[in-house]
Amino acid sequence: xxxxxxxxxxxxxxxxxxxxxxxxxxxxxxxxxxxxxxxxxxxxxxxxxxxxxxxxxxxxxxxxxxxxxxxxxxxxxxxxxxxxxxxxxxxxxxxxxxxxxxxxxxxxxxxxxxxxxxxxxxxxxxxxxxxxxxxxxxxxxxxxxxxxxxxxxxxxxxxxxxxxxxxxxxxxxxxxxxxxxxxxxxxxxxxxxxxxxxxxxxxxxxxxxxxxxxxxxxxxxxxxxxxxxxxxxxxxxxxxxxxxxxxxxxxxxxxxxx
Amino acid sequence: xxxxxxxxxxxxxxxxxxxxxxxxxxxxxxxxxxxxxxxxxxxxxxxxxxxxxxxxxxxxxxxxxxxxxxxxxxxxxxxxxxxxxxxxxxxxxxxxxxxxxxxxxxxxxxxxxxxxxxxxxxxxxxxxxxxxxxxxxxxxxxxxxxxxxxxxxxxxxxxxxxxxxxxxxxxxxxxxxxxxxxxxxxxxxxxxxxxxxxxxxxxxxxxxxxxxxxxxxxxxxxxxxxxxxxxxxxxxxxxxxxxxxxxxxxxxxxxxxxxxxxxxxxxxxxxxxxx
Numbered sequence: 001x002x003x004x005x006x007x008x009x010x011x012x013x014x015x016x017x018x019x020x021x022x023x024x025x026x027x028x029x030x031x032x033x034x035x036x037x038x039x040x041x042x043x044x045x046x047x048x049x050x051x052x053x054x055x056x057x058x059x060x061x062x063x064x065x066x067x068x069x070x071x072x073x074x075x076x077x078x079x080x081x082x083x084x085x086x087x088x089x090x091x092x093x094x095x096x097x098x099x100x101x102x103x104x105x106x107x108x109x110x111x112x113x114x115x116x117x118x119x120x121x122x123x124x125x126x127x128x129x130x131x132x133x134x135x136x137x138x139x140x141x142x143x144x145x146x147x148x149x150x151x152x153x154x155x156x157x158x159x160x161x162x163x164x165x166x167x168x169x170x171x172x173x174x175x176x177x178x179x180x181x182x183x184x185x186x187x188x189x190x191x192x193x194x195x196x197x198x199x200x201x202x203x204x205x206x207x208x209x210x211x212x213x214x215x216x217x218x219x220x221x222x223x224x225x226x227x228x229x230x231x232x233x234x235x236x237x238x239x240x241x242x243x244x245x246x247x248x249x250x251x252x253x254x255x256x257x258x
Numbered sequence: 259x260x261x262x263x264x265x266x267x268x269x270x271x272x273x274x275x276x277x278x279x280x281x282x283x284x285x286x287x288x289x290x291x292x293x294x295x296x297x298x299x300x301x302x303x304x305x306x307x308x309x310x311x312x313x314x315x316x317x318x319x320x321x322x323x324x325x326x327x328x329x330x331x332x333x334x335x336x337x338x339x340x341x342x343x344x345x346x347x348x349x350x351x352x353x354x355x356x357x358x359x360x361x362x363x364x365x366x367x368x369x370x371x372x373x374x375x376x377x378x379x380x381x382x383x384x385x386x387x388x389x390x391x392x393x394x395x396x397x398x399x400x401x402x403x404x405x406x407x408x409x410x411x412x413x414x415x416x417x418x419x420x421x422x423x424x425x426x427x428x429x430x431x432x433x434x435x436x437x438x439x440x441x442x443x444x445x446x447x448x449x450x451x452x453x454x455x456x457x458x459x460x461x462x463x464x465x466x467x468x469x470x471x472x473x474x475x476x477x478x479x480x481x482x483x484x485x486x487x488x489x490x491x492x493x494x495x496x497x498x499x500x501x502x503x504x505x506x507x508x509x510x511x512x513x514x515x516x517x518x519x520x521x522x523x524x525x526x527x528x529x530x531x532x533x
Binding site for chain 1: 311452
C-alpha cells in the first residue's frame, strides 16, 4: 500500500508537469459528461418524469454511475490500456519482477484527467443531495457511499474482464464497451426504465443495477428493506469471476516475443 | 481562388483508395463495432420509449421518426461524429513528420481532406449496410421505417454528402489548430464533444429548447448529422428540407474557404518538431 501511494504521487506529479495540457484534458473530460448531463436536462424540460422518477431522482443515479465509472477508470487505467501493454512487451518485464501482477498493472498507469468527469458528478451531487427530497438518515448516507464505492469497484472489475480478453484476442474488444462505456452512458437513467429484460440482465449477469437502481429505491423511501440498502455489497461478488478469468487468461499467456 | 481549379485530382483519388482498402482489412473490429452499435441503438430507443410513455403529448417528434433517426445515427456513426478523428494526421504534426508531407508536390489541405474522407467512408460502409439491413426487419416499435417517396431518398443523399463535407471541413479546422499547440488532445476532445452535442449526437435537435434549436440550425452544427437524418426520418420535409440543404451548402463553402486560408497562414510559420 505504501508503494502504491508512491506510484500514485509519482503519476500525479508527472501528469501535472504539463499544466496547460493537463487542464485542457480535464476540461475535455468534464465536457464529455457535461454533454450527457445537458441532454438529460433538456429531456426533463419536456417531460416531468420518466417511469415515475423525477429529474432530481434520476440525477442521483446518474451521478453515482458517472463517479463510479470515472474513479474505476482512473485507478484501473492499467487494465484499460492492457492490450497495448501486452502488445509492446511491457507485460513480460512485469512478469519477471517479484511483485504481484495485478499490483504492477495498477501502479503502472493512472489517468488523473478522469477527475474531470468525477468533478461533473460531484457538482451534480452538490445540487441534488439537498434538492432531491431524500430524507438523509444515517443508513441512507451509508447506502449512497456504498453505491459509489461498490460502483467504482464494479467498473474496475469490468476493466479487468476487458483486459483478460486481450490474453486471447486483441481484435474486436470493442464489444466490451457495451458494459463499461455503456454502463456509464445508459446508467444516466434508472435501469428499470429500459424494461424488465434489461433490468434482469443487469441484476444477475452484470450487476450494474445493484449499485444504481435497487439502492436508489431505498434512498427514495420506496423500498424499506435493508436488502435494498446493501444491494451494492452483493454486486462485489461479481469481482470473483473477474479475477478468476484474469488468472485463467494469465495462465494461458504466451508472450509475443518482442 | 485558392487554386481550386488547378488541382489535379488523380493523386487524391489514389490516396483515397489506399486508405479505403487499408481500413477494410479490419473486419473483426467492424463486427465487434456492429454488436456495440446495436446494443446502443436498442438502449437509446428503450430510453426514448420510456419518455414517450410518460407523456406522449410532449414528445417533439413522431416516435417512429426518432427510432429511424437513432438507427441511422448508429449506422453512420463513423461518417458524422466529430470525435472520429484521424490520429495519423495529428501524429504527423506532433511528431514532425509533417515536414515530409510539406515537400511533396501536393496541396496539404486536399491531401488531408481526402485521407479523412476515405477513412470515414470506408468505416461507414462496413457498419452501415448490415445495421440498416437488420434494422428494417425489426419488430414494430424498433423498426427503421424506410421512406416511400423517391424524392426523400434524393434529398437525403444530397444532404448526407453535404453533411459529410461540413463535418470534414469543420474537423480540418481542428487539425490545423494542431500546428499551434504541442499536445492537442484536450482541445480535440473539447471541440469534438461540444460540436457533437450541438449537432444532435446525444439527443436529436428537436428535443432542444426552441430558441437554442433555432440558432443551432443556422450554425454549422445543424448542417452536420441533424439535416440528413431528419430528412430521411421524415421529420423535415418540403421547403424546410430545401432550406436546410441551402444552409449546408453555405457552411461547406464557408468552412472550406476559412480552412484553406487558415492553413496557408499556419504553414508560413510552421515549426517542425524533432530532428
